[in-house]
Amino acid sequence: MGMTITEKIFARASGHRKVTPGQLVDANIDVVMCHDVTTPPAISMLVERGIDRVFDPEKIVVTPDHFQPPKDVKSAELHKRLDAWAKQHKIKYYYKLGRAGVCHALLPEQGHIRPGEVIVGGDSHTCTYGALAAFSTGIGSTDLAASIATGRLWFRVPASMKFVLNGSLRSGVYSKDVILTVIARIGTDGALYKAMEFVGPALAKMSMEARMTITNMAIEAGAKNGIIGFDDVTKAYLDGRLKGKQDYTAVASDDDADYAAVEEFDCSAIEPMVALPHLPSGGVAIGNCAGMAMDQAYIGSCTNGRIEDLRIAAGVLKGKEVKIRTLVVPATPVIWKQAADEGLFDVFYDAGCVISAPTCGACLGGFMGVLAAGEKCISTTNRNFVGRMGSPKSEVYLASPATVAASAVEGRLADPRKHL
Template sequence: MAMTITEKILAKAAGKDKVVPDQLINANIDIIMCHDVTTPPAISMLAEKAIDKVFDREKIVVTPDHFQPAKDIKSAELHKRLDDWAKRHNIKHYYKLGRAGVCHALLPEQGHIRPGEVIIGGDSHTCTYGAFAAFSTGVGSTDLAAALATGELWFKVPASIKFVLAGSLSHGVYSKDVILAVIARIGVDGALYRAMEFVGPALAEMSMEARMTITNMAIEAGAKNGIIGFDNVTKQYLDEHLKDKTDYTVYESDDDAEYISVEQFDCAEIEPMVALPHLPSGGVPITECAGKAMDQAYIGSCTNGRIEDLRIAAKILKGKQAAIRTLIVPATPVIWKQA
């Protein structure tokens, strides 16, 4: 039976020859991402059940993320609980304050993401890692607790939507504009509990940083996961970043795999986009925003805080003076040093 890349990865994780959309499965988890907001509640849930263990200390990646450095006493207490727990269980990949960063930039940078694996994290934008031909999705603290203890989690297999990105991006247009154009068309619930699979020649021109921007925002269309197939760009990035475990399995969608719909985009026609308040689906071409006043600019986030993003911004701003308050936040210490 023909399957999509998402279905193949989930079938492997569930120990099955095949799976179909809407099927309930129990899947083995390869990597769990933990940060300072959703992990402490998961720790409390485990403690209430007298569970003081983790399924595999080498398959968990921990980093303070949302509140680092701590903004107040409550956030400092979250850090302390996360720190105590990570040390008690001797978590191998623990990025303490000083080494911590935005989780969705940190994990790929530090070589924790591999094709063909199932990755979860207590954060909605965990779908970022699908750029590496992996199944990656965010979960709540309850599911996070269960996965930390058992290394397993149940899923309903998502049906897939194929997004064909044809053409080449025009000057001044980037992958963020592409995904904003996608969401502007389908809406914030246009891919509700679906797998958004991105294909097409426009992807070949994008770096891994650019691709991560696309999959990062799959959740903004309601998707269960976003995913991009493996190619030489993926391989080159992995060759440069993978450390402890360098082997992986590449899955590809079958030519006759079934999709509930196919969306075609000519990327040559996409203009620089602006997401107007208050939803990501409010994207419009920048030409429609001429003359609108701005109060503040922010360059960073888990979507666009990588070195490529900062260099693009620097190129645009070179020789100019910022006219409004402008905040720039490199996503990790490595990126900060590069910048």
């Protein structure tokens, strides 16, 4: 019996020739991602126990992003603790000031993710990096502290589920619509504890950025990680981008690897999707919900705040005006600069959008566009839980950048295909 990509990565990281699902392993960590909300408590835990150390200052990547720049005194204190620690331990890759960005867009962009490696981060959407054929998963502050101090962590090897994306996407349909379709079918715990491996002709044609939207939301199906095998798209994305170590292991699943389940999707039949409140599994085709009045549109986040997403949104908004409060939040400074250079900001400005600095901001109800009671927001983000973007009486609807932009123009949920 062969192994899946995820099993191969765990075998290598734990020094075994072969691992099987359910096996407990102690794995070496290649990269630890740290941000402003979950890292300060991890630091305090280490200090309290007299083990304030880092296993390797070149393998820990730090960026404040959730409340970046600080939104109030308390979040400024979190940043201050993170900053002092990063300097004390001479963290080599510390993205601060005007270089800080939304972690899951920033780390791949800056060349910190290598195929075949094990990456953990103090954030549930760390599963994004699986698009680059790496194992990556979100952890809490205690696991983060353990990873920072020792470079090792216990894992139970997950069983893998295979998601076969057949056909090809129609115009106006994007990878966000695909992952919302997947989660609508299997539910928010449909892949609980498992690895979600994505394959198929529709996936092969997707850009790396589009793939990251898919793996980003693996956690919304309860998965431990999302993963995509190495191919030419991966290689092209990595060429000239990697920081530090240049070599990596291109991993793919064996033909006879074992899967807990195989789910097939005809992507040619997928429509623009909207996940209705209050679960990411609430996806329905736009035809079933178009016309519902919205109060805010949000274009950004680790799910859909990359340059391709901003281009898609700008394509819809060009020459039009928005009817509702519309926020555009480029996920990293590089994306921000690129959007400015390409003239996308002119489009957003002319359309009447608010353009923000890179931040997680309102995606998690932090700041920069939180919702009042009774307000509805159409958003490119990944979660529509109760109270996610503000008041517990507000509502969040999830969709692609095209659908969000079209809805901003109409002031109500709208089919993007009318606006392309």
